Amino acid sequence: MTDTLQNLNPYLGVVAINESEPPIDLEKLLEEIQTPQAVPTRRLVMHDEAGVITQIILQAESTLEVLSEKYKEAGIAHVVHDGEADILNSYVFGGEVIAKPEISIVGDVTLKADGMDVLKLMVNPPGCVIRVLLDGKEIHNETLDADTLEFVTTFPGKYIINFVAPHPYKPNSIEIEAV
Numbered sequence: 464m465t466d467t468l469q470n471l472n473p474y475l476g477v478v479a480i481n482e483s484e485p486p487i488d489l490e491k492l493l494e495e496i497q498t499p500q501a502v503p504t505r506r507l508v509m510h511d512e513a514g515v516i517t518q519i520i521l522q523a524e525s526t527l528e529v530l531s532e533k534y535k536e537a538g539i540a541h542v543v544h545d546g547e548a549d550i551l552n553s554y555v556f557g558g559e560v561i562a563k564p565e566i567s568i569v570g571d572v573t574l575k576a577d578g579m580d581v582l583k584l585m586v587n588p589p590g591c592v593i594r595v596l597l598d599g600k601e602i603h604n605e606t607l608d609a610d611t612l613e614f615v616t617t618f619p620g621k622y623i624i625n626f627v628a629p630h631p632y633k634p635n636s637i638e639i640e641a642v
Contacts, residue, residue, distance in 0.1 A: 506548050507531055509541045510555040513630050519548050554631040566591060566626045566635040576619040576641040584612045584637075586626060594625040616641050 507520040507527045520530065527543055534541045544560045547553075553560050570584035589610040595603040597620050616622070622639040 504546065506544045506546075507534070507541055508544045508548050508553075508555060508560055509534070509539060511540065514555040515630055516548065516550045516554055516560075519550060552633060556631070563631045563633040566628050566632050568626065568635060568637055572637055572639050574614070574616065574622075574639050574641045576616050578615060578617040580615065582612075582614040582639065584614075586610050586612055588628050588632065590628065592627045594627075596623045596625070597621070599623075614639075 504521065505527050507522070507530055508516055509518040509520075510516050520527070522530070531541065531543050540555075542555055542558055542560065546560070548560045552563055554563055555561075567587040568584055569586075570582070572582070572584075574580055574582045586607060587610055590607060592606050593604060593612060594601055595614070597618065612624070614622075614624075619641050622641060623636055624639065625634065625636045627634045
């Protein structure tokens with residue numbers, strides 16, 4: 464054992480395994496282990512005609528190319544994508560995987576439960592489906608005809624309003640405490 468760990472220098476972090484081998488720089492080795500090189504990640508991203516991502520396959524690059532050719536022969540819409548892809552937050556547009564846009568909700572989210580105070584929110588895109596939950600139970604749902612949501616209540620509590628827009632938008636929600 465004394466032969467294998469000769470010349471240990473705690474100040475320099477260098478270890479010589481034996482006399483015939485060059486010393487090992489422990490600090491450099493630790494840095495290399497703790498900082499792995501980034502490996503490009505390729506994904507095969509399947510999607511429908513509207514660009515909705517239906518499946519993501521992550522495999523070795525050569526396998527993806529072979530699989531991509533088979534999908535092309537079968538007429539399955541897909542792209543080979545270098546980088547991140549997420550079924551919930553991405554979609555395919557123009558042959559590229561891009562982030563889904565967010566539903567914009569603008570307005571004051573304070574509300575008095577007096578039946579007269581009106582919560583007014585501007586919502587984009589118009590035509591969102593909304594679900595209103597009070598203390599976790601759905602109490603109302605509708606499709607907004609315009610870009611404005613108006614809400615009045617006489618019941619105090621915690622309201623959650625979920626917004627769902629047509630593809631490609633990501634769903635969104637807000638929480639309101641009516642007092």
